[in-house]
Amino acid sequence: MTTTEKDTHAAEVRAPEIRPRNVMGKLPRYAAGKPPAIIEGLQSYKLSSNENPFPPLPAVLEAISNRQDINRYPDPLSTALRTELAAFLDVPAEDIVTGAGSLGALNQLLSTFAGQNEHGIPDEVIYPWRSFEAYPISVGLSGADGVQVPLRADGTHDLEAMAAAITDRTRVILLCTPNNPTGPALTSVQVEDFLVQVPADVLVVIDEAYEDFVRDPEAVNGIEMYREHPNVVVLRTFSKGAGLAGLRVGYSVSHPPVTQYLRVAAVPFAVSQLAETAAVASLQHHGELVERIQGLVEERTRVVAGLKALGWRIPEAQGNFVWLDLGENTPEFAALAEQQALAARAFGTEGVRVTIGEQEANTRFLALCATYTKGPGVS
Known part of the structure; x- marks a missing residue:
């Protein structure tokens, strides 16, 4: 067949009308944080993805550099990591299920416990x-x-409204603490009071992706809630505090009545040898990790104090980011940050989330805020 004939044949062959599931037309697209613009004379900084600005600990990098068995499949149960985590958290290893980041662990939970009933009616x-x-x-x-239950004006969960939203179709409730992107953390008292209003057959997932950065003594500890409540599941990750975002390793902690089904839905080999080795090494050098995380917490404190000194009103920041409730001024501020070689995460016309990054990046961000007269609370 000549080239001309091939072209003619290709034109005659109609592509089948391939249709995705109906739900695909209703879902938003995930928008990852954009990289910073290249501005001559300025060092660029990415403050848009809540990444740890520092690489993994030297001991972690050394540990993964010695792995040469990536031609083999990893342990599907992540036994070494679960064993290390069990000792670190003082929980049974059987209660831990690993996943590709805390999002991977969440997807495993939802695919196991939320969907449609036998009559095709969707769960909630x-x-x-x-x-x-x-x-x-x-x-x-x-x-x-x-x-979806709207947050309160101060960026916190409206737990009363969430409890009121429970119906006989409710199967899972997600609590994000600290809440991304606004920043406040739930307290132990708030969660305890909420849990007594939740039916025993409804899973309550406490998403603690940013727990490493929490310093509020009243903040909830998901592991303690899991110990007391059989329907509580905790999500955690090594992406943030440990700086392993690119290796995708997280986990859930729950009781056997949950894990017995969760293991069936868990994605096989989701956590690679490199990811497992890096996570184990991070736990074994946790003291060094805490020092590094504390440095970011101190930078967060400096940024929050700087914003308040400028008159900016922001929600309580317990993660590695701050939330700027800029409303319709969101695109304008994000564009100004881009001109300063800073990538911030803009959410439509709701607000801007800015990750706590390197000291110079944080200082430049504060300098921008000092010149911006439309910040929340600024008169």
Whole structure:
């Protein structure tokens, strides 16, 4: 067949009308943080993805550099990591299920416990909004209906409204603490009071992706809640504090009545040898990690104090980021940050989330805020 004949044949062959599931037309797209613009004379900084600005600990980098068996599949149960975590958290290793980041662990939970009943009626998953932008995507893909409960004006969960939203179709409730992107953390008292209002057959998932940065003594500890409540599941990750975002390793902690089904839905080989080795080494050098994390917490304190000194009103920041409730001024501020070689995460016309990054980046961010007259609370 000549080239001309091939072209003619290709034109005659009609592509089949390939249709995705109906839900795909209703789901938002996940928007990853953009890289910073290149501005001559300025060092660029990415403050848009809540990444740890520092690489993994030297001991971690050394540990993964020695792995040469990546031609083999990893241990599907991540036994070494679960054993290390069990000792670190003082929980049974059987209660831990690993996943590709805390998002991977969440997707495993939703695919196991939320979807549709035998009559094709969708289950319901309740979650705060605005919160982690993957929630509506993950819930929708599971086949369940998402029930978004608006945050309070101060960026905190409206737990009363979330409790009121529970119906006989509710299967899972997501609590994000500290809440991404606004920053406040839930307290132990708040969560305890909430849990007594939740039916025993509804899973309550406490998403603690940013727990390493929490310094509020009243903040909830998901592991303690899991110990006391059989329907509580905790999500954690090595992406943030440990700086392993690119290796995708997280986990859930729950009781055997949950894990017995969760292991069936867990994605095989989701955690690679490199990721498992890096996570284990991070736990074994946790003291060094705490020192590094504390440095970021101190930078967060400096940034928050600087914003308040400028008159900016922001929610309590317990993660590695701050939330600027800029409303319709969101695109303008994000564009000004880009002109300063700073990539910030803009959410439509709701606000801007800025990650705590390198000291110079944080200082430049504060300098920008000092010149911006439309900040929340600035008169």
